[in-house]
Amino acid sequence: MAQEDPHSAGSEPTGSESTGVSRRTFIKGVIAGGVAVSSAAYLFRNSPLLTGGSARAGTVERLVGLTVNGQTRRVDVAPHETLAQTLRYKLGLTGTKLGCDRAECGACTVLVGDVPRYACSVLTHSVRTERITTIEGLAAPDGTLHPVQQGVVEEQGFQCAYCMSGFVMSAVGFLRKNPNPTREQLAHGVSGNLCRCQDYDKILTALERGAELSREVARG
């Protein structure tokens, strides 16, 4: 990471020129500022991208290769940017919803590795080396729905469905670890997701159907 040079990335890193501060002058600046030289290696560029403010001097790489839904995409990520913001506003993956933005509803759930996490409450830079899967990445390339999605279609589990992608991602992550849950275990598995339309019973029935279809697919 420390060695990564934004200029070797192939594409021109937006904004790095605009500050007029090169990495070299930055390091000098840091020494002059009395901070240990070693700190410089871990600095990330402070981005004006989301705030519209100007970048502070003394910042470095913010260009990361983020692996989302099996594709590695170069994206310019501000240090203070959450994964939900990167997915929705930088990569256009708006299937990931924002409900509370406070780890209290689950609408933003995505898989980091195989693990369901709240995309609203994790910095993108903290998971930049991980495989990320969103609702858009579940279906097969030929359009065949993921068995959990198919279960939702068959049982019509949701009403407004704002909470749906979060529930589906939670269920998919949970089922990878527990392919054969009881209804109660499945409910516990998706307990970090809320539905404002309050139809948990139908949601669970749909997800249970999804679990069943997942097992059928696994059996081949």
Added chain:
Amino acid sequence: MATVRDVIPPFQLLQPSSLEEAVELVADRRDDAWIIAGGMDSLDWLKDRTKRTEAIIDLSQVDELRGVRELDGGLEIGAMTTLTDVAESPLVRERFGLLAEAASLVASPQIRHQGTLGGNVSQDTRCWYYRSGWTCYRAGGNTCYADTPSAINREHAILHASRCVAVSPSDTAPPLVALDAQMVIRRGERERVVEAADYFVGPDLDIMRMTVLEPGDLLTAIRIPSTWSGARFYFEKVRDREVWDFPLVNVASAIRESGGRIEDARVVVGAVAARPLRLTAVEQGLAGQLLNAQTIARAGEVAVEGARPLRYNGYKVPLMRNLVQRAVRGGPLPASA
């Protein structure tokens, strides 16, 4: 639904990739950096703009701080081990089941997948006056807004309040205190080991901090000695909803018995004071006693001696009494008790 207008104000992001780099950075930047482990407590402060920071030191890339290892017959748990990994660790479950249980009852699955044990024991209080940015004692002011005649204080302290009535919100802290755990803290080259019971501080000692951690300190691991392995354990958490919610009261105990008599006991209660409370008077009263209805009832009474409820949290007194009784008994009380 809260309006999502929350772009976190900018900060510098520092990502050490090894323990030594992290230690060095934390020491170098002690005046202006904030450590994040899972960030589940920290990010909300920043989103709400009630606290700000120049820089974040993000420990997410420091793999050395993750994992559960055997150590001298006990266990050492890296500070960055997630609550899910603590809850599911065969070693923790087998030897210190109450800690696994407590970790499994924190918040929600997604939060446990990201929140760490080190962060859980170092998290700030949830008093919402304080968290909403009121300039109370804990924030450097000269009032406690949760302890006024019109204050809403259902979640607040019933014991050992001193000006501030906020409580320790952690679910894993009481089991760790009950198990005589030790916190391993690095500051530069120096390592110090602090007993869990001394790690947490109340407002009488320092009204603006929840733990002894000072700027420049990095919590690296939590050690659980073999002292209590094989004892009878109990953990219970009471909360409003069965998911997400912080404890209204939680209890952890470790009890060693022989021939129906209690040899030694640890009983610790959370969310009733600013730090997890080890009930030494209860423990002393239990030592040497037969485990019978009288012993159990007495333990509950001693536990709540001196409790001073506020306007809306009187329910915590019988709740704490009952939980302590259940902890001593090892399960629900019989209907007649």
